[in-house]
Amino acid sequence: AEYMGETVRLIDITGKMASGTLPKPQLKGLFQSTLKRASAVGAVAISAAGIGFWFLYNERRKKIYADYEAWHTDEQVQKEFERMKKFGVFRCITPKHIKIEKLLLERKARQEAEASSS
Numbered sequence: 642a643e644y645m646g647e648t649v650r651l652i653d654i655t656g657k658m659a660s661g662t663l664p665k666p667q668l669k670g671l672f673q674s675t676l677k678r679a680s681a682v683g684a685v686a687i688s689a690a691g692i693g694f695w696f697l698y699n700e701r702r703k704k705i706y707a708d709y710e711a712w713h714t715d716e717q718v719q720k721e722f723e724r725m726k727k728f729g730v731f732r733c734i735t736p737k738h739i740k741i742e743k744l745l746l747e748r749k750a751r752q753e754a755e756a757s758s759s
Contacts, residue, residue: 725731
């Protein structure tokens with residue numbers, strides 16, 4: 642190969658003589674060719690990220706919401722409410738058996754009070 646008018650021997654990295662001449666660098670259309678390759682790689686990366694997000698996040702959330710809605714049917718909520726009411730979780734709502742016991746005690750107290758006054 643010639644360099645500044647002199648013949649130069651080309652040696653590659655391994656120390657052997659290089660065959661042929663060096664390829665000329667691409668000067669025209671370099672930006673366009675780089676842009677094509679970068680946009681193709683970007684489109685593939687964005688598509689992979691979107692598909693990954695869809696399957697790893699959205700599908701999992703859909704399943705969680707479906708399980709939640711399946712458990713929270715009207716019957717299940719009513720059963721849970723009755724169970725909580727039975728255990729006295731709500732102060733303003735007393736269970737039926739406690740109401741009946743209170744009524745019986747009040748009636749008995751009234752009857753005793755009437756019997757003692759007469």
